[in-house]
Amino acid sequence: MEFKIEKKLKNSLGRVGVLTTPHGVILTPSFVAVGTKATVKSLSPDHVREAGTQVVLGNTYHLFLQPGDEIVAKAGGIGKFMNWQGPTMTDSGGFQVFSLGAAYGKNISKVIQITDPSLMIPERFDDSDAPRLAKIGQDGVSFKSHLDGSIHYITPEKSIQIQHNLGADMIFAFDECTSPAEDLKYQEEALARTHAWAKRCLEEHIKLNTENKISLFGIVQGGREEELRKRSAKVISEMQVDGKSFDGFGIGGSFAKEDMSTAVKWVNEILPEEKPRHLLGIGEPEDLFMGIENGVDLFDCVLPTRLGRNGTIYTKKGKIIITNAKFRDDFTPVEDDCECYTCKNYQRAYIAHLFHGKEMLAGTLASIHNLHFIVNLVKKIRQSIVDDTFYQFKEEFLKNYQSR
RNA sequence: GCGUCGGUGGUGGAGUGGUCUAUCACAACAGACUGUAAAUCUGUCGGCUUCGGCCUUCGAAGGUUCGAAUCCUUCCCGACGCA
Numbered sequence: 001m002e003f004k005i006e007k008k009l010k011n012s013l014g015r016v017g018v019l020t021t022p023h024g025v026i027l028t029p030s031f032v033a034v035g036t037k038a039t040v041k042s043l044s045p046d047h048v049r050e051a052g053t054q055v056v057l058g059n060t061y062h063l064f065l066q067p068g069d070e071i072v073a074k075a076g077g078i079g080k081f082m083n084w085q086g087p088t089m090t091d092s093g094g095f096q097v098f099s100l101g102a103a104y105g106k107n108i109s110k111v112i113q114i115t116d117p118s119l120m121i122p123e124r125f126d127d128s129d130a131p132r133l134a135k136i137g138q139d140g141v142s143f144k145s146h147l148d149g150s151i152h153y154i155t156p157e158k159s160i161q162i163q164h165n166l167g168a169d170m171i172f173a174f175d176e177c178t179s180p181a182e183d184l185k186y187q188e189e190a191l192a193r194t195h196a197w198a199k200r201c202l203e204e205h206i207k208l209n210t211e212n213k214i215s216l217f218g219i220v221q222g223g224r225e226e227e228l229r230k231r232s233a234k235v236i237s238e239m240q241v242d243g244k245s246f247d248g249f250g251i252g253g254s255f256a257k258e259d260m261s262t263a264v265k266w267v268n269e270i271l272p273e274e275k276p277r278h279l280l281g282i283g284e285p286e287d288l289f290m291g292i293e294n295g296v297d298l299f300d301c302v303l304p305t306r307l308g309r310n311g312t313i314y315t316k317k318g319k320i321i322i323t324n325a326k327f328r329d330d331f332t333p334v335e336d337d338c339e340c341y342t343c344k345n346y347q348r349a350y351i352a353h354l355f356h357g358k359e360m361l362a363g364t365l366a367s368i369h370n371l372h373f374i375v376n377l378v379k380k381i382r383q384s385i386v387d388d389t390f391y392q393f394k395e396e397f398l399k400n401y402q403s404r
Numbered sequence: 405g406c407g408u409c410g411g412u413g414g415u416g417g418a419g420u421g422g423u424c425u426a427u428c429a430c431a432a433c434a435g436a437c438u439g440u441a442a443a444u445c446u447g448u449c450g451g452c453u454u455c456g457g458c459c460u461u462c463g464a465a466g467g468u469u470c471g472a473a474u475c476c477u478u479c480c481c482g483a484c485g486c487a
Contacts, residue, residue: 032439034439034440036439036440037440040442041440041442042443047427057439059439059440062441063439082465091441092439092441095439095440096439096440096441098439099439099440099441100441104441109437109438110438110439111435113440124439133441146441172439175439177439216416245444250439252439254438255438259440277441278439280439281438281439281440282438284438287438298440299438299439300438301438302438302439302440302442303437303438303475305440305446306437306438306440306443307437307438308443309442309443309444310436310437310445311443312436312437317454321434321435322433324431324432324433324434325432325433325434355443356431358443360443362443363443364443368482372464373471
């Protein structure tokens with residue numbers, strides 16, 4: 001993998017680059033489509049490509065459970081297996097430590113709405129009895145399969161082994177994505193663990209990466225604490241094994257919306273400029289502008305496809321819920337100037353009808369548009385940096401987007 | 405004409421003397437969703453409301469009762485059976 005910065009955004013951390021992988025070139029910043037189980041839900045690879053997507057991200061935990069990484073390896077790797085010819089990535093399962101652990105059965109998610117910091121401390125009295133499918137030990141994480149209840153112990157080494165079997169171009173270190181509700185003491189503990197695991201991931205990766213085809217991204221954590229975030233960025237970027245370090249970096253964690261931009265900035269001011277940075281799991285239009293302005297090169301997010309399947313569609317004037325009564329007789333396209341397959345061929349009334357009728361095509365058409373919308377928004381932002389019109393573009397876009 | 409069974413909120417369908425504006429499902433309406441336990445989940449779903457309540461509902465009208473969707477009478481409507 002090779003990363004080249006082509007242009008920088010003045011007075012900020014933002015940049016435009018070219019990331020070359022064994023399966024093709026990625027023009028960054030770029031939005032990565034999420035294909036957890038080696039499929040971008042409801043879309044064929046043709047749809048994904050036609051939406052402008054350059055990279056797809058699969059998931060270690062999910063593919064390990066089903067169909068099993070050996071099967072994917074025998075199929076020729078995740079790309080071949082799912083018939084995606086372009087670059088691929090896999091997430092390490094670190095997010096599942098959070099989503100199936102601390103967040104399990106709770107109302108906590110990747111981005112939470114909290115303004116009052118005092119509200120963020122509580123949680124961790126003794127909730128060790130709380131039901132969860134992921135339990136953290138010093139050495140790794142014990143997962144109870146959400147599919148059949150079987151127990152699986154995932155260590156950093158195991159995650160890397162699975163990811164090498166899956167065979168994506170870029171893989172991630174196994175980390176612990178912490179809940180923002182954890183207190184400082186826990187964040188420190190978890191961060192130490194993430195760092196120790198990162199080292200083990202790097203060691204295992206170097207051992208396995210004999211053909212030098214796979215690139216490993218280290219993940220920065222640290223919650224909302226400036227000191228921890230900066231420490232993590234430093235530790236992860238300086239980490240070396242046999243003179244080798246991480247090829248790129250992920251920025252992880254669950255954020256309060258207000259904290260996200262500061263956290264990203266703290267981290268990217270420290271991470272080495274010449275390596276790519278991936279803001280994990282982030283995705284709303286506002287966040288993409290924020291991330292790019294603050295030096296992020298790659299994003300992935302389930303929102304385009306999840307929102308699409310659930311009936312929410314992106315437009316330049318904000319999101320619309322296509323099942324709303326007013327769209328039942330709206331015979332215009334979702335967006336009249338959109339180039340996606342959905343907009344070129346279908347009316348809102350028809351898509352609304354498909355959703356009301358619970359037809360499978362509903363989620364597909366909505367996801368095609370949403371993925372196209374987000375992927376191309378990032379492309380346009382990239383172009384605006386090239387054209388020196390980033391700030392104008394951002395202001396204009398957000399004014400329209402938030403006008404409703 | 406006689407007999408039997410039935411008529412419950414948009415629909416289906418519970419409830420058979422008080423805890424009933426009435427279980428539940430569907431439909432409808434609105435909302436949520438950020439490294440996918442997600443084609444999922446939440447809320448509303450008779451009217452009014454100063455959100456504490458108030459008023460009106462179970463085919464219709466009477467009646468019994470402290471109290472009726474629930475019991476009785478008559479009527480209306482539907483299905484089936486016998487003439």
